[in-house]
Amino acid sequence: MPEKKSAKRVDRRAKMASRSGQTTKKAIASKRTHALDGAGDALEPDASALARIRPEVRDLIPDLVALRRDFHRHPERGFEEVRTSAKIAEELARQGGWKIRTGVAKTGVIADLETKDARGPTVLLRADMDALRTQEDNPGLAYASTNPGVMHACGHDGHMAILLGVARVLARHRGAMRGGVRLVFQPAEEGPGGAEPMIAAGALENPRPDAAFGLHLWSRLPIGSAGVRPGPMMASSDELFFRVCGKGCHGASPHEGIDAIHAAAHLVVALQGIVSRNVNPLQSAVLTIGRIQGGSVVNAIAEEVVLEGTQRAFLPEVRALLQQRVHETAAGIDAAWGTRTEVEYVSRYPALVNDPRMTGLACEEVSALLGADRIREYQVMGAEDMAFFLAQVPGCFFFLGAGNPAKGAAWPQHSPHFNIDEDALPLGVELLVRLAERFVLPPGDVAKRLRDPNAAAGRRRAREGGAA
Ligand SMILES: [Zn+2]
Ligand SMILES: [Zn+2]
Numbered sequence: 001m002p003e004k005k006s007a008k009r010v011d012r013r014a015k016m017a018s019r020s021g022q023t024t025k026k027a028i029a030s031k032r033t034h035a036l037d038g039a040g041d042a043l044e045p046d047a048s049a050l051a052r053i054r055p056e057v058r059d060l061i062p063d064l065v066a067l068r069r070d071f072h073r074h075p076e077r078g079f080e081e082v083r084t085s086a087k088i089a090e091e092l093a094r095q096g097g098w099k100i101r102t103g104v105a106k107t108g109v110i111a112d113l114e115t116k117d118a119r120g121p122t123v124l125l126r127a128d129m130d131a132l133r134t135q136e137d138n139p140g141l142a143y144a145s146t147n148p149g150v151m152h153a154c155g156h157d158g159h160m161a162i163l164l165g166v167a168r169v170l171a172r173h174r175g176a177m178r179g180g181v182r183l184v185f186q187p188a189e190e191g192p193g194g195a196e197p198m199i200a201a202g203a204l205e206n207p208r209p210d211a212a213f214g215l216h217l218w219s220r221l222p223i224g225s226a227g228v229r230p231g232p233m234m235a236s237s238d239e240l241f242f243r244v245c246g247k248g249c250h251g252a253s254p255h256e257g258i259d260a261i262h263a264a265a266h267l268v269v270a271l272q273g274i275v276s277r278n279v280n281p282l283q284s285a286v287l288t289i290g291r292i293q294g295g296s297v298v299n300a301i302a303e304e305v306v307l308e309g310t311q312r313a314f315l316p317e318v319r320a321l322l323q324q325r326v327h328e329t330a331a332g333i334d335a336a337w338g339t340r341t342e343v344e345y346v347s348r349y350p351a352l353v354n355d356p357r358m359t360g361l362a363c364e365e366v367s368a369l370l371g372a373d374r375i376r377e378y379q380v381m382g383a384e385d386m387a388f389f390l391a392q393v394p395g396c397f398f399f400l401g402a403g404n405p406a407k408g409a410a411w412p413q414h415s416p417h418f419n420i421d422e423d424a425l426p427l428g429v430e431l432l433v434r435l436a437e438r439f440v441l442p443p444g445d446v447a448k449r450l451r452d453p454n455a456a457a458g459r460r461r462a463r464e465g466g467a468a
Contacts, residue, residue: 006453034391045404046224047330047423049370053430056169062163063168064425065093069143071157075150080105080189084129084160088185091164097171097199098183105197106187107321111167113174113181120179123165123439124209124393125432127159128189137416138408145199148441153418155217155402160185162215162428169433177440182209184389193349195388204392211358212395213435214386215428221401223421226366230359234352235312236319241344242267242327244294244333250305250412251262258302261294263337264305268292270333271309274325279318286312286381312381314351352387355394362396364450365434369427374385374401382413400428 033276050456076084085107092098098111136151137143137269145151147447170181184203188194195203196249244264247429249257271287279285288310292306311326313319366375377398386397391429404421411417438446 007275007366015394022327039269043222043225043374043376043401044223045234045401045406045421046374047427048422049224049374049427050423052369053426054433056172057165057426057430057433060165060168060429061426064429065422068157068161068422068425071160072103072152073143073146075145075147075152077133077150077202078130078190078192078194079106081129081173081187085109085185085187088129088160088164093165093185094337095168095171095382097124097174098167104201104203105194107184108187108194108198108201108203109183109186110198110203111183113170113177113183113440115174115177115180117178118180118207119212122180122207124182124184124212124389124395124435125163125196125436126184126186126205126212126214126389127163128156128186128194129160129388130156130188130190130194132414134414138419141419143373143461145164146185147356150423151416152417154188154190155219155382155418155420156411158217158402158420158422158425158428159215161236162432163424165425165429166436170436175446176442178442179440180207181436181440184442185217186385189385191348193385193388195250195385199388199392204389209393211300211439212389212393213358213362213432214385214389214397215396215432216397217402217420217424217428218399218405218422219412219418221376221378221399221403223401223404223409223423224427225374225376225401226398227376228354228359228362228396229377230354230368232314232351232353232357233379233397234384234387235284235314235381236316236351236387237348238311238323239348240287240289240307240309240311241345241346242305242307242330243342244305244307245303245340246303246305246338247374249301251299252303257303258338259301260305260339261302263333263339264292264294264307266337267307267330267333271326274322274329278321278325279313284381285318285322286310311443312383313381318353319351326430339418348392349383352384352395352397353390355390358394359398361435361438362431364396365431365438366398369430369434374465384462396401400424400431 031432088103088109092111101110133154134151186194216229246258246260289309291308295302330343402420402424405422409419409421
């Protein structure tokens with residue numbers, strides 16, 4: 001009976017999660033790291049966790065690196081990921097065990113694992129596929145972008161390689177699993193957004209996933225560390241477009257016109273007052289005007305000025321307050337200076353909100369693999385359209401450290417010099433496999449691993465004579 005089955009699934013999920021839910025706060029070290037200051041605290045690059053990954057993931061390392069470099073060499077922009085999605089589908093088909101759907105929301109790929117028993121929870125794992133409109137500047141890099149003006153400068157090449165590695169491991173063991181794993185390779189994360197159209201195309205149906213996980217490789221966090229928090233972790237993102245209309249005239253007779261530049265200047269300053277005077281200082285918001293254009297000649301009053309900007313917030317009420325005050329402020333400027341200002345407000349991504357219980361699971365696995373002292377509470381004003389999945393399915397998105405100056409991975413995301421420490425690839429595979437196992441392996445197997453997370457790998461290493 002469907003009702004009974006779904007109740008059971010929810011129960012199981014709650015049970016698994018409750019073991020760890022309350023430990024979320026404890027599991028996250030109390031020190032806060034601010035993403036954008038770059039330095040964070042004194043965490044050093046440390047890839048010793050590689051010794052704790054299972055041998056079959058270690059065996060995958062050459063393939064993971066080759067896949068990531070292939071994607072890096074051939075970056076494609078949002079909704080143009082044609083070669084990329086073909087490569088993903090081909091790789092999954094070669095592995096076997098996956099029911100593959102291509103062309104979802106243009107270039108997206110969905111793959112469902114055929115386990116031995118479909119009754120049971122379904123876990124969704126997500127990677128994004130798109131590259132940026134950036135000219136790579138990494139001289140001498142053997143696998144540099146061959147697509148002029150386009151670059152994987154955000155690590156999505158690594159996300160795809162990781163999820164394909166996860167696919168390989170899960171497909172091998174699907175005979176021991178029940179329930180389902182759904183892999184979602186989504187286009188256009190950098191814009192205009194591929195998650196929402198993939199959901200519209202059925203990414204969260206038949207069956208509806210019980211949990212969702214994803215990660216972002218992050219160069220601001222050193223290799224062998226991670227950042228996450230329950231609740232809002234990344235900001236909502238909305239775009240603002242203003243057209244300030246005045247009346248042009250001679251620059252020596254401003255009283256005969258309406259100066260759009262003067263009014264626009266007031267507008268820019270007044271907008272910052274919303275953040276500093278209207279938003280609760282204990283809640284965060286950013287309002288940035290990133291483009292301004294107006295006027296044509298040195299001695300004329302400008303008739304029109306165009307301004308464009310972005311606003312960020314973690315809480316829906318702050319997001320709504322910003323929107324309301326932006327309109328009121330523009331109207332106030334018009335009243336003061338006689339301009340007529342058109343405001344266009346384009347909603348992009350909601351805030352990314354991590355489910356506390358799922359974040360507890362992620363923290364448990366990250367702590368077991370990387371060490372409890374290698375995980376930080378983390379929050380950034382950047383936006384992510386994984387937020388759309390997490391708005392509908394309880395889940396957790398976390399940052400996995402990929403920074404390592406010794407390997408040239410010292411530049412921030414979106415830099416033309418961006419690169420990652422590829423040791424993060426097998427760590428990402430191991431983490432996502434472990435999270436999936438929490439849902440699709442018999443609870444006894446998971447409990448055994450949790451009691452002694454290193455035992456199985458250690459025993460095997462000892463047999464193989466390898467060093468820990
Ligand atoms: Zn990005
Ligand atoms: Zn990204």
